[in-house]
Amino acid sequence: METLFVTSVSWPIAIVRVVLGIIFFAHGAQKVFGWFGGYGLKGTTGYLSLLGFRFPSHNLVCFFELLGGIGLVLGLLTRPAALAVAIVMVGAVLKVHAANAFFLNWELTPGKGHGLEANLAFLGA
DSSP, X not given: OGGGGOOOOOHHHHHHHHHHHHHXXXXXXXXXXXXXXXXXXXXXXXXXXXXXXXXXXXXXHHHHHHHHHHHHHHTSSHHXXXXXXXXXXXXXXXXXXXXXXXXXXXXXXXXXXXXXHHHHHHHHO
């Protein structure tokens, strides 16, 4: 149980953890606060409701990303934080990105979403 609360002392792992934490914090801040061009909690939960998420799961998605990112950056409860963002990535793959095949929509073709490759990279890291 105590390993749940231990943070790795490896510098390469710390670099990956901090970079991923920044990415997830930024996306969580978009979802919760509307920062960085996001829609805020009301807009995001409305969109997630359209995708079939129900209360409280759409709120959990937003806060798992935000708080998971903070935990990863600061090295606090890193394993639960990593689990939180992994849950979000699995949900994103299953609910949104799997329908768009594997690759990102690099050309930004209208009406075509991104595939699941970025989500798998985040999960792997």
